[in-house]
Amino acid sequence: MSALTSTQTRPIWKRLNWNVTTKQALFAYAILFPTIAILALFRFFPMLQAFYVSLTEYDLLRPPKFIGLENFIDLVQDPLFLSSARISIMYVVLSCVPVWVLSLGLAVLFNRHIVAKNFFRSAAFMPVVMPAVVNAVVWTFMYHQDGVVNTVIGWFGVDPIPWLRSSAWALWAVIIIGIWRATPYYMVIFLAGLQAIPEEYYEAAQIDGASAWSQFRHITLPLLKPTTLLVMVMSVIVAMKVFAVPMIMTGGGPADSTRVLPLMIYQTAFEFFKMGRAAAMSIFLFAAVMIFTVFQIRLFARGEE
Amino acid sequence: MSKRLSLVLLVVILLAVIAACAPAPTPIPPTAAPKPTDAPKPTTAPAQPTAAPATKAPEPTKAGFAFPTENITIEVWWHEYAPMTAYVKELIEAYKKVRPNVTVNATVASSTDMNTKLTAALAAGTGPDVMDADASYYVAYYTKGVLEPANLDVFGVKTYQELADKYVPGGLASGTFDGKIYTLPYQGNSMSLFLNNKLFAAAGLDVKKDAPKTWNDLMALCTKLKKVEGNRTSQKAFEFPYHSPRWQLQDLQPMTEQFGGKLLSDDGKTAYLNSPEAVKALTLWRDVTKACGDPKNTKNTASDPNKDFLDGFTAMWITGPWATPQVTASPVKNDFTVVGLPQVDPAKPKTMVYGWAWGVYNKRPDKNKIAAWDFVKFMLSKPDEWLGKAGFVQPVKGVSDSATAKNFPFFDVHMKDVQTATWYIRSEFVNEIAQAVGRAVDSVVYDGKDPKAALDEAQAAVEKVLKK
Amino acid sequence: MKNILRHRSNLIVYPLLLVVAFIGLLPYYWMVSCSFKLNENMFAYPLQWFPDPINWLAYPAAWKAQDFTRYFVNSAFVAIAITLGNLLLASLAGYSLAKFQYKGRNILFLLILSTMMLPLEVTMVPLFLIIKQFDWANTYEGLIVPFFVDGFGVFLMRQYLLSIPKDLLEAARMDGASEFRIYAQIVMPLCKPALAALGVFTFREAWDMYIWPLIIVTKDSLKTVPLGISLFMSNFGVAWDQLMAIAAIGTLPMLLLFFFLQRSFIQGIAITGLKE
Structure with a gap:
């Protein structure tokens, strides 16, 4: 907003050169302003405070005490924090990679002539619509030892799996829900990307005798690149912040096997009363997401005007 | 024409935003630190609590203690447990008749969320007058200096020991810190x-x-x-x-x-x-x-x-x-x-x-704190009803003799386990x-x-x- | 030849689609079927695929257990207000970021994006202190205003608007249309699919809000549906049939919204992923 600030006494509108570009820029600033104002007050400001709090020892009830980087130094040596970070990374990788593959696969599936396409597409899309709390409660129910998931895998002769009662399986249980809920959303994005690829490319390839796989490999994938990047950025941001499902379903257990970083941050702040430490953890989380996103946006930027 | 329109729009938006921000032009001090005044002074936080029995602290009753007569509104929060919620609501109604000048505002949250809600409220200085928490949480609240000790005048006793004597030995151990009683349990559960x-x-x-x-x-x-x-x-x-x-x-x-x-x-x-x-x-x-x-x-x-x-x-x-x-x-x-x-x-x-207990928030006006302890006293005055209606055993003397206790399945067994118990x-x-x-x-x-x-x-x- | 090929691949495609539909719908079916089961049959082994006998009482009992009429009105009001705010502000901001050149644009966009990256659990306490300064605890303002616009909405609208040809706007400018008119009469109508997508997603997030209302609401008259649902999971032991019933009712507004807006909504998310 530097264009508007001045110590001179002449009214702004007399000093400004009202050429078209300035006028447009002013309009652009004006319509952006309410968003910036609200976000500044209710997002940036709390974020800045979180940054400050990360440098303090703060139990929420007594005033924060400045301790410099102690929280950070402590965290990188804390096995519990490191194990939580590792679980978060595992969650992100093990849920996002299948999401990318499955959503692209489903998009390819829906990008052809199908009888009752609307029904199938709606059914596939349903997971996105379920509210988060309901989602966690219903799946808790389905994951029970004698529950519906084990019954279904039993049809294929698989022995019951102690989904939420085993430190080997609990993270997978959480990951499966993540995949279930995210895949249809990105499928729709991929679907649009596919529909934008001109049919002629494929026709030309068929004339050259290219196999279906080779068409997919040499036409579809390269042309989907911008869409793929978008899906990657969004899915990773969402996965890094996963909270409600492990919170309600497992509370982080058994034996810490599902204590993802956001859950650990929440518990450190509100169950252990260590806001400073929690804030420091979230700076790590923030940095991880930010680095990844900036990296992706730079890749994006190449395709833009 | 278009120039004017966009200018008008800009002004309107600016005004709208300024108006929205108006109630608090400087919402937070520039250091970005939460306001120190919101948190209790560190001096009020003594060292580690000790489980010592409430023996000392002989604070004489002020002569002529009288319950305030002006209108008071107190906030009471408790954790959801259907039979208890029903009973506490009943108690609030009954309390209206005893103290017509006190209005009780009730808030219920699920037991898993109560701690988060209470912590955030205490951090912002907007805690309730009467709070409900798992007895083991109160150590943290006491250490951080947000608890008000029991008002002896309200309970009509001269010393904390006199209050403790109404309970079974060790019954108040969870809420006694440095010789003063800070919380009163409404359930002391044996396992x-x-x-x-x-x-x-x-x-x-x-x-x-x-x-x-x-x-x-x-x-x-x-x-x-x-x-x-x-x-x-x-x-x-x-x-x-x-x-x-x-x-x-x-x-x-x-x-x-x-x-x-x-x-x-x-x-x-x-x-x-x-x-x-x-x-x-x-x-x-x-x-x-x-x-x-x-x-x-x-x-x-x-x-x-x-x-x-x-x-x-x-x-x-x-x-x-x-x-x-x-x-x-x-x-x-x-x-x-x-x-x-x-x-x-x-x-x-x-x-x-282990159990849950009532506590009183110390960052409230004096009259609220008096009313808060008065309400707690009123609520706890019928241990047999707590047992009958909510299934909670208060570690109070004499509760075993009530008819409700005699009808409560295996009450003696529970009470016997309480007597050999250490608190959580x-x-x-x-x-x-x-x-x-x-x-x-x-x-x-x-x-x-x-x-x-x-x-x-x-x-x-x-x-x-x-x-x- | 082509027909046969198609026919053969259909042998894989349709079973696959059925599996996808089964997986997508199973949790919904389970929620609804359990809401009609008796509590003692809830965990029956082997499990009951269809409720037997049917328990009709869960829905009325759940509805009456708390003041859900009030909670639904509150949730609807809050969610609609937040949705409208996002539609207006995010479309304005997205338009600004996508179609204008000015100083600091990219850095502002990055800042807006950065708000998506910190979970609310972290900024919750500072935010609560700000709301307290405004005296907005226990008010609709406190539930609505902090979420009136969100980084995700701006991001979504910007991505969508990038795909609108610049020539269209330039032509309107040549005709002497004011900037605001261009936004209202040309840009907005083109944005319908994106607005539908943003609307559904904002509504879902707002309808889902849990921890924030938990902290700032203490009056029963201001409680929202998720807070009501959480009371069913109290330490008394869950009435599973009622919990499932209220979960089903709580999902219904989302489902209705989805089915009404389905077409433009799917188109909306879809085009977000496209760059010209």
């Missing part, structure tokens, strides 16, 4: 062993004769009470809790004490999680689980902790007297028996008690300790880790926390 009569009978056992007194007795019953069909356990003999670390600590604490040890020193400064006694306790835990239970198959959840017992899936289960109304409403109905917590050595019984560990860091214990138990039971190694890790984690 006792519930038995399913039908399942006992079906296994050819007589619940009266065969009820276990020791852990060895209990293990001996398991071969008869545990049923396995193929790969699937269709009935468990006994199970430890696996739905919440707090519950796991609830069981491991008395077991460790039965072996002659303890998990935490009385001043709360030293942890003994990997002491030989604790290792013995966890080893016993693991062996009992192997013989009697199947921790992979349980329907218990943090919000439905007794489910397996209620469904007749587990024959023996450790829980508190508050579960009684749930059991009678379940398919088990009245076909159950309660016996004391299994012991290592029945000659030297060790049990545990008192520490500012109770949640971190519980989490460390839970992690150790889980890794021993689910991952086959060695109990000593698991507890060594827990000890290391807790030591680090306590050192600060």
